[in-house]
Amino acid sequence: MRPQTALAPEAPLIQALARGVCPIRTLMRAFQNAMLEAPYRYPAVSLCNFHAWSLAGASPAVEAVRIFRSMLEEPPVRSNSGASELYPCNWCVALREQENEKLAEFTREMKRDKFRGWVIEYGTVCLFHGRRLIEILPEPEAELIRQIIASNQKLESQLSEFDVKVRRGEKGGGGVLGHIAEFVVSQRGITR
Ligand SMILES: [Zn+2]
Ligand SMILES: [Zn+2]
Numbered sequence: 001m002r003p004q005t006a007l008a009p010e011a012p013l014i015q016a017l018a019r020g021v022c023p024i025r026t027l028m029r030a031f032q033n034a035m036l037e038a039p040y041r042y043p044a045v046s047l048c049n050f051h052a053w054s055l056a057g058a059s060p061a062v063e064a065v066r067i068f069r070s071m072l073e074e075p076p077v078r079s080n081s082g083a084s085e086l087y088p089c090n091w092c093v094a095l096r097e098q099e100n101e102k103l104a105e106f107t108r109e110m111k112r113d114k115f116r117g118w119v120i121e122y123g124t125v126c127l128f129h130g131r132r133l134i135e136i137l138p139e140p141e142a143e144l145i146r147q148i149i150a151s152n153q154k155l156e157s158q159l160s161e162f163d164v165k166v167r168r169g170e171k172g173g174g175g176v177l178g179h180i181a182e183f184v185v186s187q188r189g190i191t192r
Helices: 013-017 023-037 049-058 061-073 090-109 113-122 127-136 141-152 154-167 175-187
Strands: none
Touching (some): 127 141, 154 175
């Protein structure tokens, strides 16, 4: 699903912060949408299953034909980066690069009062990026991210309570599941 007002993938992080979901993930989605809308700008000789299906289903057909044809004609070049990634997906690689740039930008921006203030106020990062940020941020900024993640964990205790009720055969409390579905969807990876 597309966000209502699409952000440009190169938008500054602070623009993505106010959306109530992980800003890094938001910009990665924007980047992925941009690749699918205009694949000619992001040449690929190798695509993972997810991106091959996305190209088939979501890109302009003319573009998809062109890319698939070139893949059929030219087998991808084997990389030396290990057995599990003989043919790394060009789009996944581009996404990982953008992700690393955005993590670095997040770290730099945390030194600025305005950005830090927004992080405190809107305070949403997904678990994956939260953990990466804790590794790279100095204190006390890393502690801010720990607090954000701790508030995510409240959902876990709500889920455990709900589980106990369900096992007792109690009805109701389905709102908890809706809440968790919302959270899980907002955490969802780019290629999952
Ligand atoms: Zn991929
Ligand atoms: Zn994230």
